[in-house]
Amino acid sequence: MEISSIEKQIKDIEDEIFNTQKNKATEHHIGKLKAKLARLRSEVEKRKSAGAKGKGFAIKKHGDATVALIGFPSIGKSTLINRFTDAKSRIGSYDFTTLDAIPGMLKYKGADIQILDLPGLISGASEGKGRGREVLSAVRNVDLILFMIDAQHKDHLDMMAEELHKAGLRLNQKKPNVVIKKSGQGGITIKSTKKLTHINEEIAKSISSEYVINAEIVIRQDVTEDELIDVFVQNRIYAPAVVLINKIDIIPEKTLQSQIKKIKRSGWKVIPISAKKYTGLNKLKEMIFSELRFIRVYMKPAGKSADMDEPLILRKGDTVEAVCRKLHREFKDKFRYATVSGPSAKHDIQKVGLDHKLEDGDVITIVIQK
DSSP: OOHHHHHHHHHHHHHHHHHSOOSTTTHHHHHHHHHHHHHHHHHHHHHHHHHTTTOSOOOOOOSSEEEEEEESTTSSHHHHHHHHSSOOOOOOSSTTOOOSOEEEEEEETTEEEEEEEOOOOOTTGGGTGGGHHHHHHHHTTOSEEEEEEETTOHHHHHHHHHHHHHTTEEETOOOOOEEEEEOSSSOEEEEESSOOSSOOHHHHHHHHTTTOSSEEEEEOSOOOHHHHHHHHHOOOEEEOEEEEEEOGGGSOHHHHHHHHHHHHHTTOOEEEOBTTTTBTHHHHHHHHHHHTTEEEEEEOOTTSOOOOSSOEEEETTOBHHHHHHHHOHHHHHTEEEEEEESTTOSSSSEEEOTTOBOOTTOEEEEEEOO
């Protein structure tokens, strides 16, 4: 089927959803329509992405994590990345100064954090406007998103978040706890371990029927229609995001505080900065480090002192096995045991295995077979 035919179906379904009054009698039908709509949109996106192959930004990931800096044109992204990384991004007072993805490296608390200055994101980006598809493709591969706005244009935040949502990014959300077990027969069965208040099992079964024929669907949280659909679409990216309010040096304090309160009420974390005046940049660095869930562990070779100058950067929840993988494959293959001292240890020097969870500030020695 041609893309134009699929897009016609999409438009028809959108119109039907819009014109259907939602009530108990229609919620089953609307749920099925929304599932079909998501499936068709995903199909169009796959085809367009295949057609645009090779046209994206050539970005090689470096360091311990990658952060995307996005915002409307001329909002101050280039100034910021030049202030706290080694990047050299062009600065101008006109739109679209940055026409490509420009990487810079932020070094903070022993971590190497790659920051990407991306071209300005505009309304219609998810449909390809203003190199939108390339920008959104790059954003899908990062570990943290920084939205840059100014206090006089809160609407920019809503627009950018909507464009990312259309592109399959789910910001500051966790992947829904739903398990799909496909089978060869038996139709679709729905099991829920939590009370469902947004949908019922009939709606869940109707949505599932757009994607599977025979399967057991185990729902382990109180999901909405959209969250259940996201599980089936499978191309969703779940990423943390923070809002930066730039140019605070040129706006009244009252205006700034009013916008901060409004944005926080919408559930966002906010950092006010002035990239030009260097204001708030230390708080921003700390926020980035925290949102990336970094922890620092220090290696201590057997019989020697710990290297407290060069920490190994891991993520919260990482285990001794993650240390072995980061150092060299041989460390896991020949692993005997490890000793840990610090916050995660039950006593001064604890002997542990590969599954021991580490914490920030731990000192670790890996002992391998010889």
